[in-house]
Amino acid sequence: MSIREERKTEPVEEYYTWTGKARGWLLKHLPADKLLPQDQPSYVASWIYVFGMGAIVSLVFIVVSGVVLSLNGPAWYHVSDFGHFVNSVHLWSVELFFMTMVVHLWGKYWMAAWRGGRTLTWITGMGAFLVSIVAAFTGYLLQTNFDSQWIAFEGKDALNASGIGAWFNVANLGQIFGFHIVLLPLAVGAVVALHVILVRMHGVVPPIDAAETDAQLSGTDRTEATR
Amino acid sequence: MSAPTMSRSDRDGLARRPWRGTVREYDLFKELTVALVVVGLVIVGLSAIVGSPDEPSVTLKSWAQAQPADFVATATAELGGTSETAGYGPPYNTTADATQTIGAFDLQSFSGVQLPIDTAQDLVITPLTTLNAPPSAALDAWNAGSDTEKADWTAAYTDALTNAPDGDPAQVATGDYGPVPVLTDALLTMASQGALDGVLNAQESFYNSDYTRTILFLGDGAYFGDLATAAHLTGDQWGMMNETGNTPGQSWLWLFSFWYQIEPFASAPNADLLVVLLMLVLSVLLTLVPFIPGLRDIPRWIPIHRLIWRDYYKKRAAGRS
Amino acid sequence: MHPLISYFAAQDSPGIYLGFGAFQIQLGNLIVILVMILLFVLALFLPFPSGKKRP
């Protein structure tokens, strides 16, 4: 049975403009109760599910502390105690972001969470991971201290060997600044937004080997609510 | 869907449909709020207790003052075109056979010379001409010299420095070094007074945010690399992952870092290219796991999912009997 | 600050590195990786609170 048949009972409105068709598509694939649900399938009962939210929240702290740092310029945190604290918050948000994201990745792998048409969710997740690595790398280059000097010196070789060092020049602070505070954060944000929307569109993947005859589906499980 | 035995694709069919079984209350916004508080407390706590490192940067000035002999040897190599930068190839210059390749596959040459650096001119001669009292006679002698003369002077001076006690320019044996000792000594004075940092970075203009020349010059000497080695930052020390001190660094680069420690990569002249390509392939593989038989089946063979969904598997049996 | 924490966190400390031969790891990175594994294992084994039941 396809999703189309499933929603047959909805009132049929005719969409004849691009705008209307876009609305129709959204209403069909991401109705409000799917976007902001009040319940989840009964199998969504594990701490492993909180790590995606952990990554989102870490990202929020990264952005907020990053905005404070960038409003003051890259040299500020060397000379201000408060600046140094904000820099620490930025660093630890990043560490927690990667920690929660990687545990999330492990969890999704062992749940084979790409099943049932969720391959794009997996792929956007990997996209978020890879773009975040580049974003973090440019952040390390922006430290304007000994560590960033060395990373620029040694990092250039891999980039030059791959032919992109001329355009992505790790010793060009102005260029790296633009990448780190504008382009890469926008890219991470966009990929994460798409990822989370896809999760909500598809719903959480059922357990491996779940079957229609399971108590939870055949109506014989009295311990949980049914929809 | 009415086949008597369920094939895997049928089970996937169940994963494809919206869930119509039992549900539990789940409040996403409450989860978001709790996560904000918990993660926020952890971050602020770690920031207050552990903080973050900020090892001061080194400058050409601090280098010239700390290790003048190393500075002079490096300046000589820049003049003679024998430094690492001078022999780097694209994107800095056209040195033949300098690029990392796999057979005819040569990505490094792809960009051409986008960031041209003539080490003798850009790092030594031009900066010296900006001085109030430039060493004019030596500069004229250098500019008038033929390529062979220049190569001979710098080679002879490099050898003489190597043989001098502690590489000390003041204790070099007499020989035919042309204007080289005067030039490198003038550059040393300029650097230790702090003028060279400004001149190299600013490149004749007021604003600058491009440190390519200074970083390359620093890296051609031994001082910078020795400091990095002492801080465990170099590539053959897993340094790519490391931050200074004990603060965690980019631990997510562990695999990237790992390849540089083992053969055949560790001693390959094209190690960077090999490792980058390998990591690219591995990243694509992980991204495409859902399509790759074997890799996508491991979660079935090693049933960690039985733990994650243990409540579900426990209860479902009720409907089977 | 606890003296142990201040020792590990001291910004001018040369850092502690563990391992043998080609395998070396900085203490901070090792802790991060161990904490990730611990979080994963805890997430697998700790019981998840059951939600409120609504009729």
Ligand code: HEM
């Ligand atoms: C920036 C990093 C990421 C963020 C903010 C993020 C966020 C989320 C959130 C909030 C969810 C739903 C709740 C949950 O199951 O945790 C989710 C689900 C999912 N994530 Fe991520 N994620 C990120 C990275 C990744 C990565 C690296 C992968 C794997 C390659 C991945 C694969 C998935 C999959 C397959 C699902 C669907 C799970 C299901 O249907 O049960 N995500 N993500």
